[in-house]
Amino acid sequence: xxxxxxxxxxxxxxxxxxxxxxxxxxxxxxxxxxxxxxxxxxxxxxxxxxxxxxxxxxxxxxxxxxxxxxxxxxxxxxxxxxxxxxxxxxxxxxxxxxxxxxxxxxxxxxxxxxxxxxxxxxxxxxxxxxxxxxxxxxxxxxxxxxxxxxxxxxxxxxxxxxxxxxxxxxxxxxxxxxxxxxxxxxxxxxxxxxxxxxxxxxxxxxxxxxxxxxxxxxxxxxxxxxxxxxxxxxxxxxxxxxxxxxxx
Amino acid sequence: xxxxxxxxxxxxxxxxxxxxxxxxxxxxxxxxxxxxxxxxxxxxxxxxxxxxxxxxxxxxxxxxxxxxxxxxxxxxxxxxxxxxxxxxxxxx
Numbered sequence: 001x002x003x004x005x006x007x008x009x010x011x012x013x014x015x016x017x018x019x020x021x022x023x024x025x026x027x028x029x030x031x032x033x034x035x036x037x038x039x040x041x042x043x044x045x046x047x048x049x050x051x052x053x054x055x056x057x058x059x060x061x062x063x064x065x066x067x068x069x070x071x072x073x074x075x076x077x078x079x080x081x082x083x084x085x086x087x088x089x090x091x092x093x094x095x096x097x098x099x100x101x102x103x104x105x106x107x108x109x110x111x112x113x114x115x116x117x118x119x120x121x122x123x124x125x126x127x128x129x130x131x132x133x134x135x136x137x138x139x140x141x142x143x144x145x146x147x148x149x150x151x152x153x154x155x156x157x158x159x160x161x162x163x164x165x166x167x168x169x170x171x172x173x174x175x176x177x178x179x180x181x182x183x184x185x186x187x188x189x190x191x192x193x194x195x196x197x198x199x200x201x202x203x204x205x206x207x208x209x210x211x212x213x214x215x216x217x218x219x220x221x222x223x224x225x226x227x228x229x230x231x232x233x234x235x236x237x238x239x240x241x242x243x244x245x246x247x248x
Numbered sequence: 249x250x251x252x253x254x255x256x257x258x259x260x261x262x263x264x265x266x267x268x269x270x271x272x273x274x275x276x277x278x279x280x281x282x283x284x285x286x287x288x289x290x291x292x293x294x295x296x297x298x299x300x301x302x303x304x305x306x307x308x309x310x311x312x313x314x315x316x317x318x319x320x321x322x323x324x325x326x327x328x329x330x331x332x333x334x335x336x337x338x339x340x
Contacts, residue, residue: 040340041339041340042340128339130339130340135339153336153337153338153339154337155256155258156257156261158256158337174318175309175316176309176336177307177319179307180305180307180336181295181296181298181305181307182296183296183307183338184258185338186340187337187340189340222332222334231314232314233309233314233315234315234316235316236317236318238318238319
């Protein structure tokens with residue numbers, strides 16, 4: 001395991017004051033790797049917070065070019081990067097924040113061909129993808145490779161977040177065994193909502209890696225930012241789940 | 249008995265309301281509650297929440313209080329229960 005440098009001790013000084021975290025926790029972050037897909041409204045903030053916290057290696061996957069409608073929430077994209085690949089803007093911004101970061105920047109979204117390789121090279125997966133097809137692929141790969149998966153999602157001023165531990169908690173397929181009916185891929189949302197969920201998702205990943213606190217395992221945090229109400233809902237595994245039902 | 253139901257996300261948008269307070273017969277089940285909601289709101293609810301066979305679509309998460317009940321819609325409700333229909337949401 002790589003030890004911290006003196007520069008890193010100075011950069012991460014304030015978070016290393018956190019009880020139970022300290023230099024051992026920071027060292028775990030430095031030696032950890034996280035997949036964030038995609039780097040849109042949610043994933044931008046997840047990746048940025050993980051880069052700021054000193055996670056050693058990030059694998060980020062995001063296809064397409066920056067569009068004007070990205071800019072209200074995708075904080076790794078800038079006006080100057082309009083029309084250029086999103087992944088390039090994301091990588092540049094993350095390295096501006098943390099030049100020590102080791103990044104694999106993949107200029108495509110998760111698909112059936114790349115999902116196994118993307119998941120197998122990291123310790124933790126954070127799913128910020130908009131399409132249920134991508135999310136189901138990630139869930140299946142994370143379960144089969146026994147990797148923790150943080151699920152971040154939002155709509156309008158609402159958010160849902162949970163952390164999946166294969167064989168211990170419900171997986172995404174337990175919660176949503178089928179693709180939602182008449183589900184619309186585009187939806188209303190503020191950047192402040194995706195930012196809120198992104199920070200929560202990043203904190204879940206940090207806690208998983210550092211082994212501190214209580215994660216949202218077996219629980220779903222539902223946030224209603226319109227009413228400023230937060231609820232934690234207990235989830236149930238589906239013993240007949242086609243993806244994780246065999247892991248009893 | 250009186251049951252309060254809360255709608256979220258796309259379901260809340262489609263119904264243009266955050267919830268309903270419904271009067272149900274005693275020993276009514278979660279499935280009975282869905283039938284009442286369907287009768288009350290019709291197509292906007294059915295389009296998102298019902299399968300072709302009339303059952304609740306399995307992608308919706310159903311909670312009584314702060315406990316998700318999975319796909320067991322035969323659960324009997326109690327007066328004063330608060331049921332939340334968590335409509336599926338995603339990243340973006």
